[in-house]
Amino acid sequence: MHFQGTDAYVATRELSVAVNAAIQLQKPLLIKGEPGTGKTLLAFEVAKALNKPLYTWHVKSTTSAQQGLYEYDAVSRLRDSQLGNEGVGDMERYIKKGKLWEAFETDESAVLLIDEIDKADIEFPNDLLQEIDRMEFYCYELRRTISAKHRPIVIITSNNEKELPDAFLRRCFFHYIRFPERETMQRIVDVHFPNLPGELMTKALSVFYGIRDVKALKKRPSTSELIDWIQLLMHAGVTHDDLTDLEVLREVPPYLGALLKNEQDSELLAALRAKGR
Incomplete structure (x- = not known):
């Protein structure tokens, strides 16, 4: 796997080196730069160039790390139980998979975009440390560990709205997209x-x-x-x-x-x- 840009995306030599280094090291690529410099678009073009599926997780101020893993719909299960509906014992019916889970279960390595991570709460990056590092997490409702079949190429963007924790930064390969000359x-x-x-x-x-x-x-x-x-x-x-x-x-x-x-x-x-x- 080697990224050099695409017909629709001009990647500088420094950016191409950063993408390929992150892939080689199997570390998330943390991308910063001015708004409008193509940070988000990079993930789409990497997926296109390497012919890989893309999963996009657009982070908001209210986003929690748990949403990237899965969400358990306890309300729907309680309602079905009260109405006597069938299948209440099937917990998977009430599990909504997050983008990390979807990227983990693909039959080939995917590209996972975590877009504008600095919009969320300051603890958000720390809450993802283990999952991104070990490429697995535990689903308590199903009582099983969800592990990545293939390690995805993780691209994380930040607009520098908040400082990211040192422990999180240590696990990433960093690149700043300078404004084009x-x-x-x-x-x-x-x-x-x-x-x-x-x-x-x-x-x-x-x-x-x-x-x-x-x-x-x-x-x-x-x-x-x-x-x-x-x-x-x-x-x-x-x-x-x-x-x-x-x-x-x-x-x-x-x-x-x-x-x-x-x-x-x-x-x-x-x-x-x-x-x-």
Whole structure:
């Protein structure tokens, strides 16, 4: 198994090395980076490139580690018992398998995405230590241990909203996705828009990185927002000359709402453009 990116996902050499190192070490790959840099998409592309099934567990603030293993529906069992329904003694009917359980029982190694782990409670990563380390857990209702048939490739993403516990970090291989440099970004844009005129590509990237270089922005635009913006430019027939003219006239770029997501940043950029900066 060797990952080098896909036709739809440009992976830098550093990212490819990290993915393959985590697979070799049989450790979870912990991915951090700015929002919109392709952290979540990475798991989908690794599964696609290696031709493996994918299980996705999107973590929320209310998510518990137990939900990734299984949930026991005691209420339904009690109701069935009171109504005299058949099959009450079959405990498996009342067990809802979590994403870890599903990934553990596949007949081949799968890719398991634990997305935005830092959204949950601070104890959430610690509650998964043993299961991720040993690749097994005990189901008390069924009185049996659920072990992975094949160790899944575990990819965990974090937006750095919370510090993760040291004990958890020791069990992971870590990689930070740096924001793409202009050359890498051009390759990414080429994947999405192979027919984009070269002059428009150059000018659009110049405008984009110029906005990102504004120090006082609350939220700098990301890769995904650049893709949306270029799509709008192409749909509207905006040309390289149009963007150049706007710069000369000290006006903000069209469809700025695709790049900047709050009024403070929009007003700041407009003020800077009016001053010729």
